[in-house]
Amino acid sequence: MSESVADFLLKRLLDWGVNRIYGFPGDGINGIIGAFERADNKPKFVQVRHEEMAAFMACAHAKFTGEVGVCLATSGPGAIHLLNGLYDARGDHQPVVAIVGQAARAAQGGRYQQEVDLASLFKDVAREYVHMASVPAQMRHLVDRAIRIAKAERTVTCIIVPNDLQELDAEDPPRAHNTIHSSTGYSTPRVIPADQDLRRAAEVLNTGKRVAMLVGAGALQATDAVIEVADILGAGVAKALLGKAALPDDLPFVTGSIGLLGTKPSYDMMMDCDTLLMVGTSFPYSEFLPKEGQARGVQIDIDGRMLAIRFPTEVNLVGDSNETLRALLPYLERKADRAWRETIEKSVARWWKVLEARAMSEAKPINPQRVFWELSPRLPDNCILSSDSGSSANWFARDLKMRRGMMASLSGTLATMGPGVPYAIAAKFAFPERVVIAMVGDGAMQMNGNAGLITVAKYWREWKDPRLVVLVLHNNDLNQVTWEQRVMTGDPKFEASQDITDFPYARYAEMLGLKGIRVDQPDALGRAWDEALASDRPCVLEAITDPDVPPLPPHITLEQAAKFASTLFKGDPNEGGIIRESLREFAESVMPHRQ
Numbered sequence: 361m362s363e364s365v366a367d368f369l370l371k372r373l374l375d376w377g378v379n380r381i382y383g384f385p386g387d388g389i390n391g392i393i394g395a396f397e398r399a400d401n402k403p404k405f406v407q408v409r410h411e412e413m414a415a416f417m418a419c420a421h422a423k424f425t426g427e428v429g430v431c432l433a434t435s436g437p438g439a440i441h442l443l444n445g446l447y448d449a450r451g452d453h454q455p456v457v458a459i460v461g462q463a464a465r466a467a468q469g470g471r472y473q474q475e476v477d478l479a480s481l482f483k484d485v486a487r488e489y490v491h492m493a494s495v496p497a498q499m500r501h502l503v504d505r506a507i508r509i510a511k512a513e514r515t516v517t518c519i520i521v522p523n524d525l526q527e528l529d530a531e532d533p534p535r536a537h538n539t540i541h542s543s544t545g546y547s548t549p550r551v552i553p554a555d556q557d558l559r560r561a562a563e564v565l566n567t568g569k570r571v572a573m574l575v576g577a578g579a580l581q582a583t584d585a586v587i588e589v590a591d592i593l594g595a596g597v598a599k600a601l602l603g604k605a606a607l608p609d610d611l612p613f614v615t616g617s618i619g620l621l622g623t624k625p626s627y628d629m630m631m632d633c634d635t636l637l638m639v640g641t642s643f644p645y646s647e648f649l650p651k652e653g654q655a656r657g658v659q660i661d662i663d664g665r666m667l668a669i670r671f672p673t674e675v676n677l678v679g680d681s682n683e684t685l686r687a688l689l690p691y692l693e694r695k696a697d698r699a700w701r702e703t704i705e706k707s708v709a710r711w712w713k714v715l716e717a718r719a720m721s722e723a724k725p726i727n728p729q730r731v732f733w734e735l736s737p738r739l740p741d742n743c744i745l746s747s748d749s750g751s752s753a754n755w756f757a758r759d760l761k762m763r764r765g766m767m768a769s770l771s772g773t774l775a776t777m778g779p780g781v782p783y784a785i786a787a788k789f790a791f792p793e794r795v796v797i798a799m800v801g802d803g804a805m806q807m808n809g810n811a812g813l814i815t816v817a818k819y820w821r822e823w824k825d826p827r828l829v830v831l832v833l834h835n836n837d838l839n840q841v842t843w844e845q846r847v848m849t850g851d852p853k854f855e856a857s858q859d860i861t862d863f864p865y866a867r868y869a870e871m872l873g874l875k876g877i878r879v880d881q882p883d884a885l886g887r888a889w890d891e892a893l894a895s896d897r898p899c900v901l902e903a904i905t906d907p908d909v910p911p912l913p914p915h916i917t918l919e920q921a922a923k924f925a926s927t928l929f930k931g932d933p934n935e936g937g938i939i940r941e942s943l944r945e946f947a948e949s950v951m952p953h954r955q
């Protein structure tokens with residue numbers, strides 16, 4: 361049989377180094393599925409439960425490997441299901457290619473079944489490149505351009521392939537007018553700012569007396585350079601969520617997370633600094649950065665479009681974080697006065713005690729912070745962490761101490777619910793020898809996680825090390841938003857929208873042939889983690905946690921807390937519990953050593 365357009369498509373993806381595709385079939389891509397079936401040498405097809413999860417997995421593949429992630433879905437409904445995961449990738453600047461089917465060319469424009477205007481549908485999320493193939497000779501450059509543009513722009517691109525076209529014979533573009541002649545291959549360039557701009561940046565940083573650094577996902581490959589620069593500048597370093605793995609947390613000057621999910625040392629450092637150096641971050645909340653005029657700013661980003669939008673920085677450097685920091689180093693002068701650095705280190709040391717006290721404080725039955733606090737020292741070397749959106753993101757951000765070699769991610773920019781388990785699955789496929797831990801709320805489990813566990817059950821035996829632990833915070837509540845409603849709008853909990861139905865997560869895992877552990881006693885947590893991390897198969901650790909423990913911003917004072925507790929929660933169905941837990945939290949912050 362001659363080679364079809366679909367056979368060629370798979371071969372070309374393989375030429376580009378694409379070894380795994382996350383997808384789900386449908387008659388809009390029958391030709392492509394047929395090509396998978398025929399091919400001896402092909403990317404692995406990983407079957408998901410919902411196309412959104414295929415897109416999350418492609419995004420996570422890109423995040424954890426630096427390679428392009430690829431997802432595949434049928435026309436109409438399958439393509440539509442991809443969207444949220446693709447926006448997640450777009451938001452966090454990940455190279456992801458979506459391949460989707462379409463109605464046959466002869467039927468297009470005829471309101472045919474499952475015909476959706478896909479070029480328009482994807483025009484926003486894949487605005488850098490979305491095209492439909494209409495003749496076989498187009499396939500080569502559509503694949504080449506979709507992948508190259510995804511990599512070069514670190515974004516989402518999309519190829520639409522009508523189902524009848526997939527089965528036609530493949531054709532090379534003829535040597536003729538009106539043809540395109542493309543090839544594979546892309547190497548990431550070395551991007552360094554001009555020398556005069558490095559000097560301008562150095563002038564700002566050398567003049568400052570109290571330098572604060574903020575690093576994000578762009579600094580993940582720049583750990584040593586960040587440490588060297590911070591040492592010379594006597595700076596403290598805060599980490600945006602996606603930059604959690606950029607620096608180990610045992611460094612005394614690392615203030616940890618920032619923002620609503622952040623730490624007090626990060627907050628205080630930003631409020632008191634006179635100079636801000638941002639590296640590879642688009643952390644969104646300007647109110648957690650210095651006031652305009654309070655500090656001079658320098659920003660480094662590989663994407664010029666992302667510069668000077670959160671803080672009016674004075675020197676904006678387009679460059680790779682690692683290369684740019686290295687190029688900057690020779691111009692920096694070591695701060696002789698280390699008082700600022702010492703203040704930060706003291707505040708960090710004290711904060712870890714606050715976190716411990718908060719984690720150990722009583723709750724009904726389990727304080728969610730304790731679940732993370734107990735995990736932290738048990739994190740296996742080189743583990744990969746994912747968190748869903750929800751209260752877990754707070755404790756993930758604050759309580760876990762990262763060490764070198766670990767990776768961690770979540771949906772940073774889109775902050776969507778649902779990626780916790782899919783990210784973890786993609787991490788296992790990419791690094792089957794590493795331990796992966798997902799941290800997920802019960803709402804997110806019921807949205808995607810429970811279905812994702814079926815995918816885990818289907819594939820885990822293929823993984824060299826089968827350990828994938830899914831922590832479920834079982835609090836019967838959409839807790840993060842319940843708290844946001846209380847704190848931001850002053851509304852009591854609306855049970856109709858916020859309650860989450862009880863579900864036996866651990867027992868369900870056992871039903872799937874996985875391990876399930878249910879914990880409802882704080883003292884049993886340590887043992888439960890040990891057991892989960894020693895399991896001979898993927899494990900769901902279901903922790904029954906207290907929804908009344910507030911995931912609050914770090915800088916609220918005791919006075920504000922008391923007022924907020926007494927006035928805001930009138931009429932809240934959890935009134936007694938939240939007042940008690942909120943006040944306990946603040947007491948732990950003010951006097952962490954109190955017994």
Ligand SMILES: Cc1ncc(C[n+]2csc(CCOP(=O)(O)OP(=O)(O)O)c2C)c(N)n1
Pocket residue numbers: 748749750751752775776777778800801802803804805833835837838839840841860
């Ligand atoms: C797709 C999507 N829907 C809704 C939200 C708003 N949201 C953010 S966190 C959250 C609650 C998550 O609840 P759960 O997973 O149970 O975690 P918890 O906060 O209770 O720990 C909601 C509804 C969102 N971010 N994404």
Ligand SMILES: [Mg+2]
Pocket residue numbers: 801802803833834835836837838839860
């Ligand atoms: Mg919940």
